[in-house]
Amino acid sequence: MSPCRFCEIINEPKKANEEVVFENEHFIVLLDKYRQTSIGGICLIVPKFELDEYEASEIINLISFIGKKMQEAYSARGIRVWTAINKEAGQSIFHCHIHLVPCSRFMDRLTAMIPGIYDILRRISKLNKSALNSERLFEYAEKIRIQINTN
Numbered sequence: 001m002s003p004c005r006f007c008e009i010i011n012e013p014k015k016a017n018e019e020v021v022f023e024n025e026h027f028i029v030l031l032d033k034y035r036q037t038s039i040g041g042i043c044l045i046v047p048k049f050e051l052d053e054y055e056a057s058e059i060i061n062l063i064s065f066i067g068k069k070m071q072e073a074y075s076a077r078g079i080r081v082w083t084a085i086n087k088e089a090g091q092s093i094f095h096c097h098i099h100l101v102p103c104s105r106f107m108d109r110l111t112a113m114i115p116g117i118y119d120i121l122r123r124i125s126k127l128n129k130s131a132l133n134s135e136r137l138f139e140y141a142e143k144i145r146i147q148i149n150t151n
């Protein structure tokens with residue numbers, strides 16, 4: 001079985017990886033390369049191991065920590081947190097991941113609630129299609145990394 005994209009990133013030798021905003025021994029936190037809201041990038045919290053190997057509090061604490069840093073980085077009024085288990089629920093990469101979506105407007109909330117619709121809009125809108133180029137991705141990631149490092 002070929003490894004998934006998240007496993008590839010987790011197992012990559014340490015090199016500058018612009019989409020990784022945070023890493024510890026149990027998790028990596030990446031920016032979603034394909035989606036954004038009106039104010040910033042969407043973070044994906046990706047466990048390195050099977051979920052049942054974790055204490056629930058470890059996951060909750062990381063969601064809270066990254067969520068706060070995103071709020072600071074993007075002046076976000078809110079963060080929406082969601083995940084999907086299996087295709088029927090909308091999972092597309094079959095390695096557990098939790099989405100943290102920075103929200104300030106109704107459209108941001110829509111992005112978080114109905115990602116399938118957002119993906120269709122992105123495909124038909126030239127503006128959004130080119131929105132997450134590598135400079136934008138770096139800018140979004142760097143804003144969060146700065147907040148994490150300045151504590």
Ligand SMILES: [Zn+2]
Pocket residue numbers: 003004005006007008094095
């Ligand atoms: Zn994987």
